[in-house]
Amino acid sequence: MTFYLIRRVAIGILLLFLMSAMFFTLTRVTPGRPITVGENPKIHQSVINLRLHRLGLTDEQGNSYPIPQQYVLYLGALLHGDLGDSYLNNEKVTTLLMQRLPNSLLLLGVALLVALAIGIPLGIFAATRQYSKLDITTSLVSYIGVSIPSFVLGIYLLLIFGVILKQSPLHWGFPLFGMHTGGVDDPIDLLYHMVLPVTSLAILQIAIFSRFMRASMLEVLHQDYIRTARAKGLSLEKVNYKHALRNAILPIITLVAIAIPQIVNGAIITEGIFSWPGTGQLAFQAVVTRDYPVILGVVMLVAAGTILFNLIADVTYAIADPRIRY
Amino acid sequence: MAQVPPLPIGPAGVPGAVPDQLSVETTVQQERDLAQPGARADEFGVAPELGFWRLAVIRFLHHRVATGALIILSIIVLSAIIVPIITGDLYRIQDYRHPFKPPFQSLQHLLGTDDLGRDELARLLRGARVSIMVGVLAVVGYLLIGGTLGALAGYYGGWLDNALMRFTDIIISAPFLLVVIAVTAATGGVRLTTVIIVIAATGWYEIGRLMRAQFLVLREQEFVQAARALGASNARIIVRHILPNALAPIIVSATLGVSGIVLLEAALGFLGYSIPPPEPSWGNMLQNFEQYLLDDQAYLVVFPATALVVTALCINLVGDGIRDALDPRQR
Numbered sequence: 001m002t003f004y005l006i007r008r009v010a011i012g013i014l015l016l017f018l019m020s021a022m023f024f025t026l027t028r029v030t031p032g033r034p035i036t037v038g039e040n041p042k043i044h045q046s047v048i049n050l051r052l053h054r055l056g057l058t059d060e061q062g063n064s065y066p067i068p069q070q071y072v073l074y075l076g077a078l079l080h081g082d083l084g085d086s087y088l089n090n091e092k093v094t095t096l097l098m099q100r101l102p103n104s105l106l107l108l109g110v111a112l113l114v115a116l117a118i119g120i121p122l123g124i125f126a127a128t129r130q131y132s133k134l135d136i137t138t139s140l141v142s143y144i145g146v147s148i149p150s151f152v153l154g155i156y157l158l159l160i161f162g163v164i165l166k167q168s169p170l171h172w173g174f175p176l177f178g179m180h181t182g183g184v185d186d187p188i189d190l191l192y193h194m195v196l197p198v199t200s201l202a203i204l205q206i207a208i209f210s211r212f213m214r215a216s217m218l219e220v221l222h223q224d225y226i227r228t229a230r231a232k233g234l235s236l237e238k239v240n241y242k243h244a245l246r247n248a249i250l251p252i253i254t255l256v257a258i259a260i261p262q263i264v265n266g267a268i269i270t271e272g273i274f275s276w277p278g279t280g281q282l283a284f285q286a287v288v289t290r291d292y293p294v295i296l297g298v299v300m301l302v303a304a305g306t307i308l309f310n311l312i313a314d315v316t317y318a319i320a321d322p323r324i325r326y
Numbered sequence: 327m328a329q330v331p332p333l334p335i336g337p338a339g340v341p342g343a344v345p346d347q348l349s350v351e352t353t354v355q356q357e358r359d360l361a362q363p364g365a366r367a368d369e370f371g372v373a374p375e376l377g378f379w380r381l382a383v384i385r386f387l388h389h390r391v392a393t394g395a396l397i398i399l400s401i402i403v404l405s406a407i408i409v410p411i412i413t414g415d416l417y418r419i420q421d422y423r424h425p426f427k428p429p430f431q432s433l434q435h436l437l438g439t440d441d442l443g444r445d446e447l448a449r450l451l452r453g454a455r456v457s458i459m460v461g462v463l464a465v466v467g468y469l470l471i472g473g474t475l476g477a478l479a480g481y482y483g484g485w486l487d488n489a490l491m492r493f494t495d496i497i498i499s500a501p502f503l504l505v506v507i508a509v510t511a512a513t514g515g516v517r518l519t520t521v522i523i524v525i526a527a528t529g530w531y532e533i534g535r536l537m538r539a540q541f542l543v544l545r546e547q548e549f550v551q552a553a554r555a556l557g558a559s560n561a562r563i564i565v566r567h568i569l570p571n572a573l574a575p576i577i578v579s580a581t582l583g584v585s586g587i588v589l590l591e592a593a594l595g596f597l598g599y600s601i602p603p604p605e606p607s608w609g610n611m612l613q614n615f616e617q618y619l620l621d622d623q624a625y626l627v628v629f630p631a632t633a634l635v636v637t638a639l640c641i642n643l644v645g646d647g648i649r650d651a652l653d654p655r656q657r
């Protein structure tokens with residue numbers, strides 16, 4: 001187990017290196033110098049040189065470093081926890097990320113919890129009542145859920161709750177954009193603002209979780225030991241929720257780890273649509289303005305998070321299921 | 327050997343699978359008849375044998391939802407191909423006297439007009455073209471890259487296998503959307519060809535892994551050993567013996583892949599990283615959604631969004647229908 005852990009961590013770090021090299025090269029061969037983005041055209045050459053030097057792109061005289069050297073500089077800074085400076089804001093990428101990360105974690109965490117809390121029971125009920133109305137409805141809804149991308153869902157939600165309901169005689173709806181200035185200090189208001197973005201992020205995951213849970217539960221229910229348990233006279237509830245569920249729910253751990261990059265993907269656009277001040281919105285803006293260090297920073301952060309969560313999922317799996325050994 | 331009626335399902339359509347049903351006395355002529363299903367099979371007292379693929383088509387047509395989805399999808403695809411040829415430049419003709427014409431009011435602009443007075447229906451159909459073209463071409467790319475690499479990795483193993491798995495690990499742990507955007511930006515300018523190539527180059531791993539898994543299982547099977555014993559070359563074994571047996575899940579995955587790409591292309595267009603503006607796509611038609619929603623022009627948002635969802639849903643349903651048709655055991 002220890003050896004396995006060490007190996008996995010080593011592979012993870014190697015992956016991060018490869019990815020940073022890949023993306024660094026990509027962002028550096030991109031046409032357009034960073035200084036051309038959102039800068040006063042009358043700026044003096046020496047200021048440009050100074051800024052390019054500060055960004056780690058040139059030496060003091062304004063001569064560009066070759067890309068491998070730039071990468072080594074970038075890596076050196078990365079090891080000190082420095083992801084470079086944003087081209088657009090005069091800020092460090094790490095500062096920007098740290099400002100936004102708590103908001104994103106809040107949104108993504110709640111969305112994931114909601115998805116798990118709804119998706120898993122839905123899948124279990126659908127499986128224990130196979131071919132019932134509930135089962136068919138669940139399959140149908142999860143089908144549609146998979147086919148709607150989160151940004152289209154977000155737009156639909158804005159239309160229904162932000163426009164149609166507000167104009168209806170009810171004059172009621174959820175706030176369209178952003179987080180209230182109160183932020184985390186005002187939980188009720190925060191919750192109110194979270195409803196739409198969380199819904200639009202959670203639907204896809206609910207669809208995936210319930211589908212997967214149903215399949216996993218059905219598979220377990222058809223196994224011999226379940227029939228044995230029923231044959232020896234245990235009640236249906238006990239067999240379903242004690243014997244079957246324990247085995248069926250295990251693969252969900254892995255699924256959650258897989259779901260994380262998906263949610264992050266969705267969050268990039270969803271946060272942009274709902275003006276949620278998180279990392280996704282940061283990436284959204286960085287993409288629109290082509291602020292590559294920020295894009296690179298977000299990619300690295302997400303990749304590190306994904307690798308970490310995959311590792312945690314595997315370890316949890318091994319703890320939860322003693323049959324698995326590494 | 328007793329006369330066993332041929333199984334209606336299974337590897338019957340696969341070349342080389344039929345002759346094991348023949349008794350010793352069968353003449354050459356009868357053997358030929360069996361090889362051509364249905365020709366003179368009634369002499370044997372068995373029903374005309376249907377091939378694997380024909381049976382699959384029949385099973386698919388029995389699946390009502392999937393057939394319905396296929397019909398809707400064909401209507402969308404056909405009108406996306408044909409209508410823009412007839413209407414020509416209608417999608418970009420601007421009529422400044424009639425911007426934001428509401429839908430269902432006149433036959434001239436059935437779905438209304440957008441902010442520049444362009445016909446919304448013409449733009450939707452033109453956009454369908456973009457979505458479907460990107461979807462189909464990128465999946466062809468998936469199949470070429472993923473299929474080839476997956477097959478080779480699964481068949482030969484070794485370093486290629488390792489490289490494939492590591493590449494997949496990298497792609498899976500990065501946010502795919504940002505990857506595509508970064509690569510698109512790096513390859514200079516946003517053009518449709520770039521978008522297709524980038525999607526194909528970064529998204530093929532799913533089909534690659536599936537192909538690899540298929541090949542890993544199939545290469546150990548007896549019919550492959552038999553082919554090898556008969557002296558077939560590796561290339562022949564891969565193409566003639568393993569590939570036909572590995573196809574079913576690949577076809578399903580490719581079909582579902584199209585809907586994934588259609589949605590991805592829309593997301594890219596929405597972010598301004600797909601086909602550039604004068605040309606409409608369902609994604610970039612949604613770009614000004616905030617303004618449309620706040621100004622009461624919701625139809626300009628609803629139409630492209632709904633077109634997107636309906637298309638993706640239909641492709642998924644067809645894909646599932648194909649899955650059920652190709653593998654009747656799995657349901």
